[in-house]
Amino acid sequence: DIQMTQSPASLSASLGETVTIECLASEDIYDILAWYQQKPGKSPQLLIYDASSLHTGVPSRFSGSGSGTQYSLKINSLQPEDFASYYCQNGLSAPLTFGSGTKLEIK
Amino acid sequence: EVQLVESGGGLVQPGRSLKLSCAASGFTFSNYGMAWVCQAPTKGLEWVASISTGGGNTYYRDSVKGRFTISRDNAKNTLYLQMDSLRSEDTATYYCARHTDSSYIYFDYWGQGVMVTVSS
Numbered sequence: 001d002i003q004m005t006q007s008p009a010s011l012s013a014s015l016g017e018t019v020t021i022e023c024l025a026s027e028d029i030y031d032i033l034a035w036y037q038q039k040p041g042k043s044p045q046l047l048i049y050d051a052s053s054l055h056t057g058v059p060s061r062f063s064g065s066g067s068g069t070q071y072s073l074k075i076n077s078l079q080p081e082d083f084a085s086y087y088c089q090n091g092l093s094a095p096l097t098f099g100s101g102t103k104l105e106i107k
Numbered sequence: 108e109v110q111l112v113e114s115g116g117g118l119v120q121p122g123r124s125l126k127l128s129c130a131a132s133g134f135t136f137s138n139y140g141m142a143w144v145c146q147a148p149t150k151g152l153e154w155v156a157s158i159s160t161g162g163g164n165t166y167y168r169d170s171v172k173g174r175f176t177i178s179r180d181n182a183k184n185t186l187y188l189q190m191d192s193l194r195s196e197d198t199a200t201y202y203c204a205r206h207t208d209s210s211y212i213y214f215d216y217w218g219q220g221v222m223v224t225v226s227s
Contacts, residue, residue, distance in 0.1 A: 034213040036152075043202055043217035044144075044152065055215065087152055091211040094166040096142075096154040 002026050002090045006099030012107040018076045021102045023088035025069045032092040035064055035073045038101075039084045048073065049091070075104075109133040109216045111203045116221035119193055129186040129203030129218055137161075137181040140206035142214060143188045145199035155201070156188065157212065170196075193225045 003026040013019045023033065031051040036044040046055045048064035051071055061076040075082055083106050088099040115127040127143070143155040156177040157166045165177050176189040186203055200222050204214035 032211045036214075038152075043220055044214070045217070046207075046213060046215045049207060049209070049213045050211070089152075089213065091209075091213045094154075094157065094212075095168045096157070096212055098152040098154070101151045 001095050002029060002092065002097055004088055004090055004097050004099040006088055006102055008102060009100065010103045010105065012105050013078055014107045015078055015080065017078050018074065019078065019104065020075075021073045021086055021088075021104075023066075023071045023073075023099050025071070025090060028068050029090050029092045031067055032090065033064075033066070033071050034089045034091055035062075036087045036089065037082075037084050038087065044087065047086075078104075080106075109205070111205065111216060111218035113201065113203050113218045113221035116201065116223045118224045118226065120227050121193060121195060121225055123193055124189070124191045125193060125223060127188040127190065127201055127203075127221060127223070129188075131184045131186065131203075131205075134205070136179075136184040139208070140212070141177075141179060141186045142204045142206060142212075143177060143186075144202045144204050144214065144217075145197075146202070146220075147196075147199040150199075153199075157206065158186070190223070193223075195225050197223060198225045199223060 005024040033051045035048040038044040052064045110132045142157040158177045174192045200220040203218040205216040207213040207215045
């Protein structure tokens with residue numbers, strides 16, 4: 001199974017700041033990676049797929065990058081609605097695996 | 108508008124069974140693979156199972172193989188998860204999710220989730 005190691009587990013930042021969340025796969029996943037945002041009490045929402053493609057309706061301050069085993073999600077100019085939990089997901093093969101999540105909190 | 112509405116959750120004793128349903132609307136259900144993803148209280152997301160458009164191919168995480176069965180009824184636009192031999196570690200919110208229209212498996216729409224609690 002492909003393991004997804006996500007870091008950091010939690011992150012404090014201020015409005016307007018830029019933050020980066022990392023995801024490390026245990027083997028090459030050929031950019032077959034998604035990022036999701038989940039707010040408390042809500043279901044997850046797809047942000048990024050294929051490592052860097054923005055899902056429909058997602059603001060351009062979100063961007064994804066990476067290749068091979070290392071991937072990152074960058075959020076520019078943090079807005080109040082961005083404070084949430086974020087998960088990466090391997091979409092290459094079953095069993096599909098998620099990272100353990102990053103909780104982004106307001107400083 | 109795409110909508111996925113889960114039902115069938117609740118409190119169940121260890122070893123018993125439960126069947127979840129997910130009613131889909133707002134898209135051509137038979138054209139999309141579907142999945143169940145769970146989230147234990149205060150924990151992260153875990154993929155549980157997926158099913159192909161016609162139902163002929165199913166995939167499971169190891170911990171539920173032989174106990175859970177994913178199925179679909181394209182005439183009724185409904186996805187199911189039959190959960191047998193339930194264990195306390197199956198306690199979680201279960202989300203129904205639609206596969207993206209892609210060769211790879213991502214999830215572009217999710218239901219609101221249904222809680223399953225396994226306890227005596």
